[in-house]
Amino acid sequence: MLQSKEIRGPAWLTATALVAALTGCSNAVVLNPAGDIAAQQGDLVMLATFLMLLIIVPVILLTFFFAWKYRQSNTEAEYDPDFHHSTKLELVIWTAPLIIVIILGAITWISTHKLDPYRPLDRIDHARPLAENVQPLTVEVVAMDWKWLFFYPEQGIATVNELAAPVDRPIHFKLTSTTTMNAFYVPDLAGMIYAMPGMQTELNAVINKEGVYKGMSSHYSGPGFSGMTFKFHGLSNEGFAEWIAKAKAEGKTLDRTTYLDLAKPTERHPVERYGNVDPKLYHTVLNRCVEEGQMCMHTMMAIDKAGGESYARAKGLNLSADICTTEDAAKITAALEPGVATEAVIQQ
Structure with missing residues (x-):
């Protein structure tokens, strides 16, 4: 049988290791x-x-x-059995x-x-308010199987599994998904936010230090979930401009055809950059009408708002009961009055 002295050494080592591990928690990202x-x-x-x-x-x-x-051994303790x-x-x-x-x-x-993730920022950090003339950087995010697609509409580029933003500039994320609900999470940036098919969520955040930070999917979405990670680069204004120029210099084009090929499920997809991007592609992804002949969700909503099937018949369209077919999409879209089919989206 082990004596207390024999186990005292390992016990102290274990305790020391636990204390050291807990000390490291002070540097936890959260x-x-x-x-x-x-x-x-x-x-x-x-x-x-x-x-x-x-x-x-x-x-x-x-x-x-x-x-x-x-x-029991303390005979001096007061004993009051009737206390209630x-x-x-x-x-x-x-x-x-x-x-x-x-x-x-x-x-x-x-x-x-x-x-509130939808609330625009009013400060850069605890010591600096946001200047009135600062415009946020818009990034449109698509959660795919099993990779992340990022659109930069102002810069005209897109990237796969790589995200970058200038330090101390507000970032306005717009997020959606292709097939299943997912969750966008950069621990150094902000809390996680869901991305869902046919819906758009938003997140406002800012990065205050230059560096490379881990981004991930924090919601299980299938066999490729563990590899659905990306690097988020916090850059100076000059570094961000160089990063944009590098993406444009690679010369790859992202249009509907390229997107449909990219949307096929892959695991641990490598980083890709696109310097020429269809400006309407994100909206077609959001409204689930990338493939030719598909009716966009905002078109469906415009028809419903205008009166549904009765509206379509009033426009002279003799359609079947199900007016949301690919065969009818072109006729309905052409018959809509100007301005009815706006880029409305379903938001969470």
């Missing part, structure tokens, strides 16, 4: 991110944890204290948790609105 939105979310985690510990720690300490004080109520004790037990719940509720309500 609590030490490079973006302001992620930093505010990390502060919320710490604040909520601290408030909850105000109850948890005293309860744990008092548990040990009572067990020690009222142990204490107003002071009841006030302490109920008032302290109630105050903490109220504080947590207020913080949650305020932060839910302040950190």
Whole structure:
């Protein structure tokens, strides 16, 4: 049988290793991110944890204290078998948790609105407000099987499994998906946001430090899920301009035909860059009408808003009960009044 001295050494080594591991948690991305939105979310985690510990720690300490004080061998402890109520004790037990719940509720309500992913940014970081003339960088994101496609409409480029943005410039993400729900997540940038087929979600964020950060899918979406990662580059304005120029110099074209080939499921897809991109491609992906002959969802919605099948018949279209077929798409689209089929999208 092992003696206590024989196991004391390994026990101390194990304890030391655990302490060292916990010390490393101080550099965890969620609590030490490079973006302001992620930093505010990390502060919320710490604040909520601290408030909850105000109850948890005293309860744990008092548990040990009572067990020690009222142990069987302590003959000096007061023994009162008829005790059944204490107003002071009841006030302490109920008032302290109630105050903490109220504080947590207020913080949650305020932060839910302040950190709403759809809400445009009003600051660069805790010390710098957003200048009035700063325009956010728009990035259109498509979650595919199993890769990420990023459109830069202002720059006219697109990339696969590579994302970049200038430091201290707000980024406005518009996200959708091709076949299944997914989740876009760059821990250093902001919390995750879902991407769903036929719908558009939004995320506003900013990166405050130059570097290369990990991006991933945080929602299981099939066998290629584990390799659905990308690198997010935080660059200076000059570095971002060079990155854009490099993508354009590669000269690849992304149109409907190229996209349909790209949309086929692949695993651990390499980085690709496209310098010539169909400007309407993202909207056709969002509205699920990339293939020729498909009716776009915004066209369907325009028809429904105008009266549905009765509207189509009023325009002189003798259609079957199901007016959303590929055969009828061209006729309906041609018959719509100008301005009816707007680029409306279904948003979450």
